[in-house]
Amino acid sequence: MSRIITLTTDFGLEDEFAGVMKGVILSRAPGVTIVDLSHAIERQNIRQAALLIRSAYRFFPAGTIHLVVVDPGVGSDRKLILLEADNHLFLAPDNGLLGMLFEPDHFQAAHEIECPQFYLTSQSTTFHGRDILAPVAAQLAAGLNPALVGSVIEVQNLIKIEFAAPIFDGNRSMITGEITGSDHFGNLQTNIGKEMIDNLAGKSSNAVRITVKGKSINGILDAFADKAPGEMLALVGSRGVLEIAVNRGNASDQLCAGVGDEVRVEKLVC
Amino acid sequence: MSRIITLTTDFGLEDEFAGVMKGVILSRAPGVTIVDLSHAIERQNIRQAALLIRSAYRFFPAGTIHLVVVDPGVGSDRKLILLEADNHLFLAPDNGLLGMLFEPDHFQAAHEIECPQFYLTSQSTTFHGRDILAPVAAQLAAGLNPALVGSVIEVQNLIKIEFAAPIFDGNRSMITGEITGSDHFGNLQTNIGKEMIDNLAGKSSNAVRITVKGKSINGILDAFADKAPGEMLALVGSRGVLEIAVNRGNASDQLCAGVGDEVRVEKLVC
Amino acid sequence: MSRIITLTTDFGLEDEFAGVMKGVILSRAPGVTIVDLSHAIERQNIRQAALLIRSAYRFFPAGTIHLVVVDPGVGSDRKLILLEADNHLFLAPDNGLLGMLFEPDHFQAAHEIECPQFYLTSQSTTFHGRDILAPVAAQLAAGLNPALVGSVIEVQNLIKIEFAAPIFDGNRSMITGEITGSDHFGNLQTNIGKEMIDNLAGKSSNAVRITVKGKSINGILDAFADKAPGEMLALVGSRGVLEIAVNRGNASDQLCAGVGDEVRVEKLVC
Numbered sequence: 001m002s003r004i005i006t007l008t009t010d011f012g013l014e015d016e017f018a019g020v021m022k023g024v025i026l027s028r029a030p031g032v033t034i035v036d037l038s039h040a041i042e043r044q045n046i047r048q049a050a051l052l053i054r055s056a057y058r059f060f061p062a063g064t065i066h067l068v069v070v071d072p073g074v075g076s077d078r079k080l081i082l083l084e085a086d087n088h089l090f091l092a093p094d095n096g097l098l099g100m101l102f103e104p105d106h107f108q109a110a111h112e113i114e115c116p117q118f119y120l121t122s123q124s125t126t127f128h129g130r131d132i133l134a135p136v137a138a139q140l141a142a143g144l145n146p147a148l149v150g151s152v153i154e155v156q157n158l159i160k161i162e163f164a165a166p167i168f169d170g171n172r173s174m175i176t177g178e179i180t181g182s183d184h185f186g187n188l189q190t191n192i193g194k195e196m197i198d199n200l201a202g203k204s205s206n207a208v209r210i211t212v213k214g215k216s217i218n219g220i221l222d223a224f225a226d227k228a229p230g231e232m233l234a235l236v237g238s239r240g241v242l243e244i245a246v247n248r249g250n251a252s253d254q255l256c257a258g259v260g261d262e263v264r265v266e267k268l269v270c
Numbered sequence: 271m272s273r274i275i276t277l278t279t280d281f282g283l284e285d286e287f288a289g290v291m292k293g294v295i296l297s298r299a300p301g302v303t304i305v306d307l308s309h310a311i312e313r314q315n316i317r318q319a320a321l322l323i324r325s326a327y328r329f330f331p332a333g334t335i336h337l338v339v340v341d342p343g344v345g346s347d348r349k350l351i352l353l354e355a356d357n358h359l360f361l362a363p364d365n366g367l368l369g370m371l372f373e374p375d376h377f378q379a380a381h382e383i384e385c386p387q388f389y390l391t392s393q394s395t396t397f398h399g400r401d402i403l404a405p406v407a408a409q410l411a412a413g414l415n416p417a418l419v420g421s422v423i424e425v426q427n428l429i430k431i432e433f434a435a436p437i438f439d440g441n442r443s444m445i446t447g448e449i450t451g452s453d454h455f456g457n458l459q460t461n462i463g464k465e466m467i468d469n470l471a472g473k474s475s476n477a478v479r480i481t482v483k484g485k486s487i488n489g490i491l492d493a494f495a496d497k498a499p500g501e502m503l504a505l506v507g508s509r510g511v512l513e514i515a516v517n518r519g520n521a522s523d524q525l526c527a528g529v530g531d532e533v534r535v536e537k538l539v540c
Numbered sequence: 541m542s543r544i545i546t547l548t549t550d551f552g553l554e555d556e557f558a559g560v561m562k563g564v565i566l567s568r569a570p571g572v573t574i575v576d577l578s579h580a581i582e583r584q585n586i587r588q589a590a591l592l593i594r595s596a597y598r599f600f601p602a603g604t605i606h607l608v609v610v611d612p613g614v615g616s617d618r619k620l621i622l623l624e625a626d627n628h629l630f631l632a633p634d635n636g637l638l639g640m641l642f643e644p645d646h647f648q649a650a651h652e653i654e655c656p657q658f659y660l661t662s663q664s665t666t667f668h669g670r671d672i673l674a675p676v677a678a679q680l681a682a683g684l685n686p687a688l689v690g691s692v693i694e695v696q697n698l699i700k701i702e703f704a705a706p707i708f709d710g711n712r713s714m715i716t717g718e719i720t721g722s723d724h725f726g727n728l729q730t731n732i733g734k735e736m737i738d739n740l741a742g743k744s745s746n747a748v749r750i751t752v753k754g755k756s757i758n759g760i761l762d763a764f765a766d767k768a769p770g771e772m773l774a775l776v777g778s779r780g781v782l783e784i785a786v787n788r789g790n791a792s793d794q795l796c797a798g799v800g801d802e803v804r805v806e807k808l809v810c
Contacts, residue, residue, distance in 0.1 A: 004563075004566055006563075012310075012454030013306075013308065013310050013553070014308055014310035014311075014453075015322070015453045016307050016308060016325060016326035017454070017508075018306075019305055019306060019307035019308065020307075020325075020326050020329040022305045023274075023276075023305065023329035023330035024329050026274055026303060026305070026330070026331065027329070034305075035562045035563065035574075036553075036558075036559060037556050038554055038555065038559065040552075040554035043454075043455060043518075044518055052555070055556060055560075056556035056560050059564050059567070060563035060566070060567065061563075061570075072517075073493070073495045075494065075496075076493045076495040078495075124507065126493070126494065126507050126508050126513075127507075130508065183554075183555045183557075184551060184552030184554055184555050184557070184583075185583060222615045223613070223614060223615025223616045223666070224612060224614065224615065224666065225612065225613045225615065225616040226615075226616070235665065235666060236665075237664070237666050238664040238666050238667035238670065238671075240664075243666075247612075248612055281724060282580075283553070283576075283579070283580050284578055284580035284581075284724055285592070286577050286595060286596035287724070288576075289546065289575055289577035289578065289596060290577075290595075290599040292575045293544075293546075293575065293596070293604075296544055296575070296601065300601075301573070304575075313724075314788055342764065342787075343763075343764075344764065344765075345762045345763025345765065346763045346765040394778040394780075395762040396764065396775060396777050396778050397777075397778035400778065
């Protein structure tokens with residue numbers, strides 16, 4: 001079987017939680033390939049997981065099944081959903097985790113997961129990732145028709161969470177956005193996409209000034225090494241958004257900046 | 271080959287230790303599926319690993335091979351053993367790691383691992399997981415008869431470690447147990463199983479009071495979200511034992527509680 | 541497909557970085573086996589990764605493809621290389637990561653990776669592991685001839701970094717070496733190989749004194765448990781080099797020792 005199942009959770013790696021999900025999957029879909037995207041989502045941080053899965057899924061082949069489990073409402077009346085989007089399948093609690101895939105250019109269909117014949121025989125109330133989502137994912141990998149997991153849900157009935165959108169000022173000479181996260185290297189990710197900057201600055205990416213936490217950076221560079229070690233720079237990172245970095249350093253620590261902090265990009269008059 | 275080998279160690283993930291075990295396995299059993307249960311067992315903590323493997327193995331198919339390596343005695347005269355229990359195979363140092371699988375309802379057979387023709391040609395004295403257990407596991411996955419790894423050991427000759435058992439008071443109105451661990455979320459696990467609570471409290475799980483570190487909780491709930499964020503609750507967790515948790519919080523930190531702390535469950539008179 | 545691809549990076553596990561490399565690989569080489577060696581190389585620590593891959597690769601079958609990505613120069617004019625050494629394939633930035641495999645007894649051939657038809661269609665400037673090395677590795681796993689990735693580079697034109705070599709004093713009665721790293725357990729690894737010690741001390745490994753940070757240890761033992769818990773000892777570890785350890789303790793913390801600290805091994809007159 002060549003199907004792939006990816007896992008994104010806030011479970012950490014010290015307990016058996018991720019491992020037993022794999023046991024449940026492999027019991028029902030022998031030979032399926034399982035890939036960990038991250039088990040180090042901050043506990044209960046739905047936004048972080050939503051951003052990660054939106055960035056990551058497209059590097060997998062069409063038909064890949066993505067399990068996303070950040071589930072503070074487990075055991076309550078929150079729904080579990082199967083989303084078909086951009087020719088991938090996503091299984092998650094209906095709590096906003098998949099909301100970045102609800103736009104018309106991605107969304108294809110959604111079903112509530114509600115048919116217990118696909119679950120583990122005995123279910124806990126605190127680990128539906130293991131007891132419900134993992135066996136359903138395995139059976140999808142083994143050929144189960146997605147339409148059979150439960151009834152259709154219209155996209156407008158799914159839970160969304162709001163992400164701040166970057167805005168142009170009136171005459172398109174400035175973008176105001178914000179920090180959305182920082183990575184393992186302390187590089188600060190923003191919600192400002194490459195196209196928006198291109199729109200602002202035209203062809204010369206050096207004719208901009210980026211300001212965050214009172215510090216300003218001139219120009220958008222290609223490589224960390226385009227600045228001296230310890231110096232700050234802006235670039236378009238591997239997620240396709242503006243990032244603030246420090247060559248061989250940690251921008252998050254150096255700026256004391258984090259999620260929600262404002263980032264401004266201004267067009268410079270040459 | 272559809273056999274599965276799981277790994278549980280205290281090796282951490284920063285060094286090559288887990289990775290080279292996989293290299294050794296895949297060199298001898300191409301295509302076998304390897305699943306990490308945890309490499310973040312606390313250094314030398316045999317009890318933690320014993321509890322984890324006992325909880326985790328049953329989510330894998332019968333015939334799965336479980337390698338458990340927490341081995342402070344490596345290179346000394348401690349034995350290495352192959353345990354057949356509940357239709358799974360377990361390989362580990364004979365230091366108590368597998369002791370929770372020695373009861374008659376699990377135990378099937380045990381062999382000492384003592385036949386060097388199955389080992390790496392050149393063995394270190396400090397990494398028998400790589401040099402002995404991994405190649406033996408691979409050859410078992412490839413079809414080696416377990417009886418061929420070495421001579422039979424009777425169960426009474428295997429090393430056991432004692433785990434405190436929860437006790438009923440005289441008239442079955444109270445259980446006294448203890449904390450056995452805490453998970454990534456700070457949820458506190460106990461040694462008090464669901465059946466024991468059912469026995470105490472009868473059908474109404476709300477007619478109990480749980481006390482730990484001087485704090486009392488009334489009732490056993492189903493879901494973290496049944497309490498407000500930051501509030502403490504008791505529930506039966508995914509390992510099937512009583513757990514103390516804080517909704518969206520960390521019970522271990524909030525109670526300053528840990529392994530060995532007493533937990534009491536009392537039947538309330540309604 | 542039975543080919544194996546290993547991954548060694550400084551990416552950490554919290555982001556999607558390692559996971560999306562796997563997605564890129566599995567999209568182009570379905571069914572290939574991917575093994576994480578470590579994603580916890582210290583950020584930008586080329587030496588640590590160079591030591592790890594040199595120690596680890598030989599536990600995998602010939603023909604294994606090893607991706608090593610510690611790449612502070614990503615997006616600059618540093619080269620990416622494909623090294624054939626000891627019948628394994630290695631892909632990495634040309635920054636010294638693979639320098640320990642350049643000796644004549646390992647080295648077979650090197651090519652610059654420079655043919656964009658094997659890359660992702662759209663490449664970032666900050667993540668060549670995902671955009672260039674992963675797809676090239678996948679295509680090698682799927683049968684691509686290594687010679688087709690780019691032009692030959694002579695070994696003398698590859699970037700090397702210097703590692704201090706241990707030295708004998710004039711009459712071979714003492715070795716002076718250094719600490720090269722410490723592992724998850726705090727065991728201190730040195731650059732002093734087993735053969736060199738054998739050369740010094742002859743057949744009796746107890747007739748030596750090891751000194752580090754002003755503390756002396758007599759003899760080289762086989763097992764951690766050969767000393768009482770908390771006591772320091774020297775042994776030849778699983779990498780085949782002299783290590784300083786504390787039984788059930790942490791030598792790195794206890795000695796406050798780290799990379800570059802001097803280690804002396806003296807022959808004792810009996």
